[in-house]
Amino acid sequence: MSGSDADGTGHGKRPNEQLGSWFVRSGWSKGELARQVNRRARQIGAHHISTDTSRVRRWLDGEQPREPIPRILGELFSERFGTVVAIEDLGLRTAHxxxxxxxxxxxxxxxxxxxxxxxxxxxxxxxxxxxxxxxxxxxxxxxxxxxxxxxxxxPTPPSGPGPADSAGVRRPSRLxxxxxxxxxxxxxxxxxxxxxxxxxxxxxxxxxxxxxxxxxxxxxxxxxxxxxxxxxxxxxxxxxxxxxxxxxxxxxxxxxxxxxxxxxxxxxDKPLGSYILSSMSRQMIHLGRPDDALELIHLAQYGSRECATPRTQAMLYAMEARAYANMGQPSKTKRAVRMAEVTFADALETREPEPDWIRFFSEAELNGENAHSYRDLAYVAGRSPTYASLAEPVMERAVELFSEDTEHQRSYALNLVGMATVHLLKREPEQSTRLAEQALHVARRVRSERVNTRLRKTVDTAARDFGDVPEVVHLTDLITAQLPETAEAV
Known part of the structure; x- marks a missing residue:
């Protein structure tokens, strides 16, 4: 092991019980946690990190690791448990x-x-x-x-003059x-x-x-x-x-x-602000915080209700449905899905001029979001085949539309993976692996760790539930051989 990630604080006098508790519940071995830390470190460009089982043991014994390891551990445990695990929750200290x-x-x-x-x-x-x-x-x-x-x-008062115009003289813009x-x-x-x-x-x-x-x-x-x-x-x-x-x-x-x-x-620009809040909401859903996601979406809807175009409003309704689905609220999910569909139809009729940032929200994207809402409901409801059946035709339509869209390849890959998960929910592993293999081909062209992670998780689920199915065995080998381990942030 390289000594370059050694800690400056030495061994702690007492075991880190907080870190130990999260570690035990994760089900990871010390070697697996070390491998995940190293992989995440390579993703963020921290190539000097080289962790092994003895280093993990020392953390559990109370040694305080240097940055960026506390942050990496927080992210790994957050993803493992589907909720935000702060660095302090792990009994670790952060740099000032x-x-x-x-x-x-x-x-x-x-x-x-x-x-x-x-x-x-x-x-x-x-x-x-x-x-x-x-x-x-x-x-x-x-x-x-x-x-x-x-x-x-x-509302905030206007800012005072900056250093360049403190004398009150406004020169013409050089732009x-x-x-x-x-x-x-x-x-x-x-x-x-x-x-x-x-x-x-x-x-x-x-x-x-x-x-x-x-x-x-x-x-x-x-x-x-x-x-x-x-x-x-x-x-x-x-x-x-x-x-x-x-x-x-x-x-x-x-x-x-x-x-x-x-x-x-x-x-x-309130509509743009609402779009930014929707991105924050999507991140919170990804991190297992649907309550926070819903509050952010409601804030976006309230702030832009009188000025957002119908397409933007449809996107916000679709994200509201995703939040409700992850909270396990079927009736509110269905209502938000319906509002997204109706409002999107209004956008197509009015053909109001749209800013470029909302252009991505096409019929394909609408179907993809609504299908994922039903799919998420299925998982929250204990792998419900009823909600999986609701998701299937909507997801099929999204995949069909994205297959014809050369511009939004990442969305195509994500919806192929989504369709694969729907077939797993319906206990149809052969169909699932066929779609996952299609997603793999797209994923190799798209530098998105989000796509790679979802694909790996889907294949892991297939291997756990249907490990004796030949198509699943083949796909597992294919993923191991072809899917890159990391995607550098550049």
Whole structure:
């Protein structure tokens, strides 16, 4: 074992009972936990980490590991148990963090939002270049997350003059209209790349572009130009958050989402703010916090009810259904699904102009979200075949539509995996493995740890429940041979 992840604090005098309790309940061996820590470390670029069973034993005996291991352990146990497991819950200490890189309860003021975006994007770029994402970010959940986000709706007084115009003199913006348009079209291009190729391909490029925009925001501009720059910053920060989420960097993703919401507020763009809140909601569902997801979606709906387009409202209803499904509330899930369908039909009839960020929410995406709501209900209801049967035709329609869409390949892979899980719920392993193998072919073209993780979990479930089925054995071998172990965050 390399000594480069050795701890500076030495052995603790008492065993770490909190970490030991989570470890025992996880069912992992010391070797398996060590392998998972090493794999996650490689994902985030911490190539100096090389953990083995003796190191895990020392943690359980009370040794305090250095960053980023506490953060990695928190993420691994959070994913294992489907809930947020804070570093402190594991009996571990975190490195001191400055207010600029920690927490989500941030000031709602324009110049501070710019400074925070600049600091965080610069830190992300610098630490990524060193091959180590470094700073220990902790996920926020519950009231600690939801209550600060509620201030998105509270009017704030205009910011005072910045250092560049403290004398009250407003110089013309050095940005021309074509240059502003190019910034906006570049953001749309990054979004298209993410949909096609996954979050692992261009994350650093998006973060770099965000940092450039924050530099521009520190110069004096007319109000209209500043508003467009803040919108651009909000969209880029949301996309950086989404890509971070896609490659498994959950605390980093949450931080970008929060900063994006602050920028959207400065831009006065409530529909964009509601979209950012929906991304945060999706992350909370992924982390096993549907109650938090529902509060965030309701906040998004309340804040944009008079200005969001029908397509945006349909997307919010679909996410509301996902939250209700994961809370095990069938009637509310079905109502939200129906509202999503009706509102989406309105969007098709009115053909109202739409911002680029909602263009992804197509008929395929609508069907995929609603099918996953029924699928999630089936799991919450104890693998209910009734809800699995409700999910099947809707998921089939989503897969059919995505198969014709070359732009949204990650969504195609996710819905193939979703369809595979539906067949597992219906105890149809042969059909499940056929779809999972299709998803594998797409996954190899898409740099998305989210796709890879869902595919691995689906195959693990198939192997556990139908390990004697030849198709399942073949697929398990195929996954082991072909699916990459890691997806670097770049």
């Amino acid at each position: 963090q400055s207010p600029s890189v920690s927490g989500v309860d941030l000031p709602w003021a324009g110049h501070q939002t710019v400074a925070l975006l600049s600091d965080f994007s610069r830190s992300d770029l610098m630490l990524a270049r060193r091959g180590f994402l470094g700073t220990s970010l902790a996920l926020s959940a519950g009231p600690a997350l939801v209550e600060p986000m509620q201030r998105w709706l509270v 021309s209209e074509p240059e502003l348009g190019l910034l906006e079209s570049t953001t749309a291009m990054f979004r298209q790349w993410d949909a096609q190729c996954g979050g692992g391909l261009r994350r650093k490029a998006v973060v770099g572009q965000l940092h450039e925009v924050t530099d521009l925001l520190q110069e004096p501009h007319p109000a209209a130009v500043s508003g467009r720059l803040f919108t651009c910053a909000a969209e880029l920060a949301e996309l950086a958050g989404w890509m971070s989420y896609d490659v498994g960097l959950q605390p980093t993703a949450q931080k970008y989402f929060v900063l994006a919401l602050h920028a959207a507020k400065e831009a006065g």
